[in-house]
Amino acid sequence: MRSLILSMMLAAGLLIINQSNHIQADPPNKGKETTQEKPAKLESKNSSRDAVQLKLMKALNEKHDFQFVEVPLEEVAHYLSDLLSIPVVLDARSLDDEGYRFDMPVSFTGEQITTRSMLHHLFKQSYLDLGWTTRNESLVIGSHWEMEESQVTQLYPVNDFVPHTPPATAGELSPFGRDDDVGDDMGGFGMETESTADEGRYDDMEHLIQVLQYPSNHCWSNEDGEGGAISPLEFQWGNLISVKHNLQAQQEVTVLLETLRMIDSANQVNKTGSQPVDSIAQLAMEYQEIVESARTKHEEALKQKISLEFLETPLNEVIRFLSETTKIPFQLDIVALEDEGIAPGNPMTFACQDISLQSALKLLFSSTGDSLDYVLDYEVLTVTTEIAAEEMMRVQVYDVSDLIAQNEIPATLLPEYSSGVYGGSSFGYGSDFNGGFGGTSPNMPQQGSGGGLFQLIDPKMKPASDTSEALMPSEVVMLNQFDDGMAGTGGFGGNYAVTNWFEDAIMKSTPGPWELNDGTGGAVIFHQTHNARVLIVRQTRRNHEAVTEFLTSLRELKSN
Numbered sequence: 001m002r003s004l005i006l007s008m009m010l011a012a013g014l015l016i017i018n019q020s021n022h023i024q025a026d027p028p029n030k031g032k033e034t035t036q037e038k039p040a041k042l043e044s045k046n047s048s049r050d051a052v053q054l055k056l057m058k059a060l061n062e063k064h065d066f067q068f069v070e071v072p073l074e075e076v077a078h079y080l081s082d083l084l085s086i087p088v089v090l091d092a093r094s095l096d097d098e099g100y101r102f103d104m105p106v107s108f109t110g111e112q113i114t115t116r117s118m119l120h121h122l123f124k125q126s127y128l129d130l131g132w133t134t135r136n137e138s139l140v141i142g143s144h145w146e147m148e149e150s151q152v153t154q155l156y157p158v159n160d161f162v163p164h165t166p167p168a169t170a171g172e173l174s175p176f177g178r179d180d181d182v183g184d185d186m187g188g189f190g191m192e193t194e195s196t197a198d199e200g201r202y203d204d205m206e207h208l209i210q211v212l213q214y215p216s217n218h219c220w221s222n223e224d225g226e227g228g229a230i231s232p233l234e235f236q237w238g239n240l241i242s243v244k245h246n247l248q249a250q251q252e253v254t255v256l257l258e259t260l261r262m263i264d265s266a267n268q269v270n271k272t273g274s275q276p277v278d279s280i281a282q283l284a285m286e287y288q289e290i291v292e293s294a295r296t297k298h299e300e301a302l303k304q305k306i307s308l309e310f311l312e313t314p315l316n317e318v319i320r321f322l323s324e325t326t327k328i329p330f331q332l333d334i335v336a337l338e339d340e341g342i343a344p345g346n347p348m349t350f351a352c353q354d355i356s357l358q359s360a361l362k363l364l365f366s367s368t369g370d371s372l373d374y375v376l377d378y379e380v381l382t383v384t385t386e387i388a389a390e391e392m393m394r395v396q397v398y399d400v401s402d403l404i405a406q407n408e409i410p411a412t413l414l415p416e417y418s419s420g421v422y423g424g425s426s427f428g429y430g431s432d433f434n435g436g437f438g439g440t441s442p443n444m445p446q447q448g449s450g451g452g453l454f455q456l457i458d459p460k461m462k463p464a465s466d467t468s469e470a471l472m473p474s475e476v477v478m479l480n481q482f483d484d485g486m487a488g489t490g491g492f493g494g495n496y497a498v499t500n501w502f503e504d505a506i507m508k509s510t511p512g513p514w515e516l517n518d519g520t521g522g523a524v525i526f527h528q529t530h531n532a533r534v535l536i537v538r539q540t541r542r543n544h545e546a547v548t549e550f551l552t553s554l555r556e557l558k559s560n
Helices: 002-021 037-061 073-084 092-097 115-125 144-149 205-213 247-266 279-301 315-326 334-339 357-368 386-391 473-486 501-508 541-559
Strands: 063-072 088-090 105-114 130-135 138-143 152-157 229-235 238-245 305-314 330-332 347-356 372-377 380-385 394-399 444-447 523-528 533-539
Touching: 037 115, 037 130, 037 138, 037 279, 063 073, 063 115, 073 088, 073 105, 073 115, 073 138, 092 138, 092 144, 105 115, 115 130, 115 334, 130 144, 138 144, 152 247, 205 229, 205 238, 205 247, 205 523, 238 247, 247 279, 247 394, 247 533, 279 372, 305 315, 305 357, 315 330, 315 347, 315 357, 334 380, 334 386, 347 357, 357 372, 372 386, 372 541, 380 386, 394 541, 501 523, 501 533, 501 541, 533 541
Parallel strands: 088 138, 330 380
Antiparallel strands: 063 105, 130 138, 152 238, 229 238, 305 347, 372 380, 394 533, 523 533
């Protein structure tokens, strides 16, 4: 028995010795990035980044009571950091560039308002041109210009708006990147050809980009020469858009896309599973719903009957009384008022009996002679000047599926979104949607004339060199006549836009101004999804009220 035990112990010892000296073979892919490992790392990294962004945006959507009275900006940052449990930092460089100190006093008082809306009013009421963004896992406060320039790139899947189509083969494309027969449509001198305005598509990239940019409150490089940019990405596996812009513009794009999806789903006959919404988009929509809920609440409150009597009462006391009586958060736009020489203590005398608050406000403000108005600005009903109110525009999407049939209105593109260079049929030698030499423009019965890049020498100018030959009188007359002809609408670089009859009706039935007709003001664009038809309008409060009234009248006439 003892010998058996010794034999077993000896065998065990040899086994241990062999195991300790054994060198395990390397795995087949050691030192190489396998296809299984790399996505896991990227997914983990993206998840960590998104988690931080989600925490920041969620904190900004939280509602709190705020009361800052002449509090140094740096103390506000510390307070918000403790309240929201997120890092809040001041961008020292951009603040210094604008001459702002960390100890500059700021003021704002509000109850149950989101942090992001509070920041807007805090900066505005404190005469500070500041803004905020999220950067380096922190909420960053800096100069408005710096925050606007702080751009990020975000990708948006758009297969539900722009269906995937197989890529064209090399034989199907011309050397100029367009179909060979497109060039044959070019109008020439004195030629009139049929319009191609109705050949656009709602489900292509150009129209989608136009829908996102044209009614936007932000600047875009292709429209304004500065700002952000949207690039189409059409892969064999799907369609996306790449948006490079600041955080607020990204939020606007997100909200608009998700709103279009919601309206399309609501009009879908055979309901199918809706596209999942990512968490960042959910938070953007959550804030949008908070703002819209506040708007609805205030609009209902404005309908309540009220009796007022003020005798030489200071304006700020009138606003305080209205806020306490109606339970609506009112505030004065001190900066705009002072720009027009209106002091918060200006006396007001007014009386009314049992009329709606909305009518009372209109009568009250018109009686002062100070041209006052009110707007719903970031959850708060703000009393401001008419001039400032005209500059406060918001984007609203109107579902008009019950008024407009599918494909009833053909798709059109504004000039800056057209891919053509030398125009096409009906436009002569000009860019798309512009008249060229003798071409016709779809919205204009007369022939288009030249313009744009052509620039003729003024015969009265001094010759560039002594060897230049002087023009004969007859040649001067011919040049002047030719120059007059080229100065009309269209030609290279012209900007005559094509609109449809529904957009025209909206613009002509509301106060305006509209950018397309008046050179400044709001914007309206019609769009069609798979199941819905919508109007996207960027305008002031008064114009949105007029649009709503116009659409309501159409629905009443349709139902009769």
